[in-house]
Amino acid sequence: MPRIKSIEIRCLRCIKWFRSPIQFGNTESFDTARLFMNLATCPHCGKTTGSSKWNFRMYSESGGLLGTDTVI
Numbered sequence: 001m002p003r004i005k006s007i008e009i010r011c012l013r014c015i016k017w018f019r020s021p022i023q024f025g026n027t028e029s030f031d032t033a034r035l036f037m038n039l040a041t042c043p044h045c046g047k048t049t050g051s052s053k054w055n056f057r058m059y060s061e062s063g064g065l066l067g068t069d070t071v072i
Helices: 027-032
Strands: 004-010 017-019 038-041 048-051 056-060 065-067
Touching: 004 027, 027 056
Parallel strands: none
Antiparallel strands: 004 017, 004 056, 038 048, 056 065
């Protein structure tokens, strides 16, 4: 199972990406997690934003990307 390097959230207000305070050890943990409307503060605009799997993207050690808008 590939290990996860980082997970990012897309702010629902300013649309910029930032590192998620919620992290997982591997892709299986991420796939099976039920995440719905957790809250995080965007470092770009300072606003609190909801975070669910639909506005996450994940980078794995294998070089893979998973999630919303994975084009960097």
